Amino acid sequence: MQLQPADLRRVSVFREAPEEDLRLFLSKAILRAAEEGEYFFLQGDPADFFYILVSGRAKLTQSNPAGQQVNLRTINEWQMFGAIGVVRSGAVYPATAQALEPSAALAIESAFLRDALKTRPYLNFGLMNLMTAYIQEMQERYRELATERVERRIALTILRLASQIGVRLPGEDALIEIPLSRQDVAEASGTTIFTVSRVLAEWERRGLVETGRERVLIRNPHGLVQIAEGLNQ
Amino acid sequence: MQLQPADLRRVSVFREAPEEDLRLFLSKAILRAAEEGEYFFLQGDPADFFYILVSGRAKLTQSNPAGQQVNLRTINEWQMFGAIGVVRSGAVYPATAQALEPSAALAIESAFLRDALKTRPYLNFGLMNLMTAYIQEMQERYRELATERVERRIALTILRLASQIGVRLPGEDALIEIPLSRQDVAEASGTTIFTVSRVLAEWERRGLVETGRERVLIRNPHGLVQIAEGLNQ
DNA sequence: CCTGATCATTGCGCTGGCGCAAAGAAAAAA
């Protein structure tokens, strides 16, 4: 893959960057590949680099001392991740980034972006926008986890994942495919693979989704939205 | 209360601000008082102002369509809150801010800080630091809610609240008082007042805390930490 | 001091959803 500076414009933070800045960043970037299951970084590592996913998909997870995981977010192409070290020098990653499929990411030293921020206001704004959006998503998910029942949480999770990493299949209907295992969905909705499996089976019986190994296909998004909003009972 | 510009230095974002900036911000600020239970703003209101709590305590809550609440954070003196509109013009507050006791806050137009950011790099850094810290806290709490049992979650919540809004009592031991109702603790730890009540009663039997109406007193912080870390069994 | 309001406690029953275990299905490796 040969990256052009203008490709970086697909990263929200760099959308309005002048060409020369893009060149500069690209010149400082190292391309790192990761096979499925490999890690870009681990929770607790020094956060000396931030990353931009250029191909594939990844997930950000956090573990408790006992090793149980939760899925904080899924990362799609041209999304930035691991940027904690940009703001706080000497920080460690609070989460682990793992490739969901063969992926590649640009790694740039956090300190470099930190310095660049001082002279480039547009970067500040872009970064804050990212953070703000993420804060809002986390607040919502926190509320959902605290107040909603599993079925609804799974519906909300599936819909969120569909919008973030879903692939719209070519064809008549609004079919959205999500390439995630039951385990991934469970970690993203705060439940167990057993419960996810049971709920998906029930939805399949009702014609809302089609399921397969490491795959969920949404046949009836509207029906899922109804469950997510609790309009079904 | 007569506020001096230098008082604003107690706000983390303004710590390194020059005196003239502080004067400017103070001149743009409106002091708003709120009795216990009153609101500074409601979830869904246009986020045209951001706030700085100058006295009292407040909480940020989010409700789902059914009206169930979760406590996102508690706000102490000299903390900034409701700053979402600074980054995104036209945004609405994603949460409700309610006074826990008679309180007062400075309200400043979001657009004013947004403009100030363009020419004052130190503000950008301060704001991003705040956001980063908050993101990390939310991620942790999300994981806790997803993976930990109630008793542990309540212990983690109590300890967190103690550090955020606890008052260290003058006296021999490490007594920390937290002026919160069972309802508040329940909303902050994602459970019900019944469960909080039962758990606190059990801790009181074990001599870890003393409880009263709208009050929790930590007698043995170390014991609570043990529960929070799961070292007790 | 009384009254009403608010907040907290506790007994009790119940169930959502967890988690084991075993079997099945699909993919990957040999």
Place this chain on the structure above:
DNA sequence: TTTTTTCTTTGCGCCAGCGCAATGATCAGG
């Protein structure tokens, strides 16, 4: 192809914690 590995499903039992309801404690106001 067969074998191995990985992922998924499903039956079953169980219990943590929810939520009602009734009672008790504490506070504010007159």
